[in-house]
Amino acid sequence: MKKNLSTARMTRTLGAAALASLALGGASGALAHVTLAQQTASAGADYVATFRVGHACQGATSTNGLSVQLPAGFVLDKAEPRAGWSLQAGAGQVAWKADAADRAVPGHEKAQFVVRGKLSGQPGTLWFKVLQSCDAGSADWAQVPASDAERPEFPAARLDVIAGAVAPVEVSGGWVRRAVPGQSGTGAFMTLRAAAPLRLVGVTTPVAGVAEVHEMKMEGDRMNMRAVEGGLPLPAGQDVALKSGGYHLMLMDLKQPIPDGASVPLLLQFVDAQGQPSALSLHLRAAITEPGGAAAPAADMSHQHQHKH
Numbered sequence: 001m002k003k004n005l006s007t008a009r010m011t012r013t014l015g016a017a018a019l020a021s022l023a024l025g026g027a028s029g030a031l032a033h034v035t036l037a038q039q040t041a042s043a044g045a046d047y048v049a050t051f052r053v054g055h056a057c058q059g060a061t062s063t064n065g066l067s068v069q070l071p072a073g074f075v076l077d078k079a080e081p082r083a084g085w086s087l088q089a090g091a092g093q094v095a096w097k098a099d100a101a102d103r104a105v106p107g108h109e110k111a112q113f114v115v116r117g118k119l120s121g122q123p124g125t126l127w128f129k130v131l132q133s134c135d136a137g138s139a140d141w142a143q144v145p146a147s148d149a150e151r152p153e154f155p156a157a158r159l160d161v162i163a164g165a166v167a168p169v170e171v172s173g174g175w176v177r178r179a180v181p182g183q184s185g186t187g188a189f190m191t192l193r194a195a196a197p198l199r200l201v202g203v204t205t206p207v208a209g210v211a212e213v214h215e216m217k218m219e220g221d222r223m224n225m226r227a228v229e230g231g232l233p234l235p236a237g238q239d240v241a242l243k244s245g246g247y248h249l250m251l252m253d254l255k256q257p258i259p260d261g262a263s264v265p266l267l268l269q270f271v272d273a274q275g276q277p278s279a280l281s282l283h284l285r286a287a288i289t290e291p292g293g294a295a296a297p298a299a300d301m302s303h304q305h306q307h308k309h
Helices: 007-017
Strands: 034-036 040-042 046-053 062-069 074-079 085-090 093-098 111-119 124-134 138-141 157-162 169-177 185-194 198-204 208-219 222-227 232-234 239-242 247-254 263-272 277-287
Touching (some): 034 124, 062 111, 232 239
Antiparallel strands (some): 124 157, 198 232
């Protein structure tokens, strides 16, 4: 792998991968998506597709079958069996079916179905279409959004395939503050947890002309915001919060409004202690305030503060 993965190369990769979007959260109040546990992978690498089923079909009490259409760009190696379920694999499809009603997955329990394979060397977006069968009806998770603004009711499971290495970083609680027409900047927030020591050194997104890692803090009686020089350290196994009033991602020179509920693609860029680069592709939902939290101060993401670079 090359020593440096250029921002331009990452931006081209993200642009290809971000033509469609998947908003975080349920498809409706009663349904939960079938999603991939790892939603970013390296082009040309081995990949373990772990499909997470978090809810039975609407009006059902259990899941008794799952069928996955394998996209071009993913070559099947092996599908993992489940105890008490039959398994069929081949011809671009893998299917599991419960042998008896008592082996089905209860609606309140979560389950995982695993397929192993290899990705092609072409970066981009792969969509795994999943048919979930239940004791009453089914849910066809097969819709591919046509734009970043579209939020299909039954989205297919999305995998972003990027050039270069994928960062070993878990992301939780991610969201982007909405931006109204005429607004020039906004912020993105999340909690990062790295498996090995890393530094967050950059971010790119097609919705903004400039995206940077920023820090906001009081200096005397003035609130200042500035770009973080040298990157933000992520100690191994520790949560690092990007939040209002502290470290955050600043998206500036916005190219378009970001309405409430929109999906915002981001590519986070990291380096390890040896200077080796890696990246992680995200799709965060826009909201007026932090989901489940109190409203942040109205001015905290405006550019009324003094910026020092």
